[in-house]
Every structure is written in C-alpha cells, then in structure tokens.
Amino acid sequence: MIVNKSMKNTIIIYGSQYGSTKRYAEQLAKLTGLEAVDYKEAKEIDV
Numbered sequence: 001m002i003v004n005k006s007m008k009n010t011i012i013i014y015g016s017q018y019g020s021t022k023r024y025a026e027q028l029a030k031l032t033g034l035e036a037v038d039y040k041e042a043k044e045i046d047v
Helices: 021-033
Strands: 011-014 035-038
Touching: 011 021, 021 035
Parallel strands: 011 035
Antiparallel strands: none
C-alpha cells in the first residue's frame, strides 16, 4: 500500500480489551507503514 505524504503525521490509535482490535491495528500498521499505539499510551505522544 502506498501512503501519501499527507499521512506522515498519522498514527493508528486503538483500544483492545481482549486483543483482537490490537491484532487488527498491528496488521493495518504493517500494511500501511504507520505506527499502531494503544490509546493509553497515546496520551504521551507529542504532536
């Protein structure tokens, strides 16, 4: 998948209680080249 330059400041933020959303987010991150971050850790990200 080609990610355009406007997505360079884009991340995938997810919340997962049982792990399935985390697995989907990690797979999507792998396909897009974006970073997948748990919402609990996203509060610490400097934008």
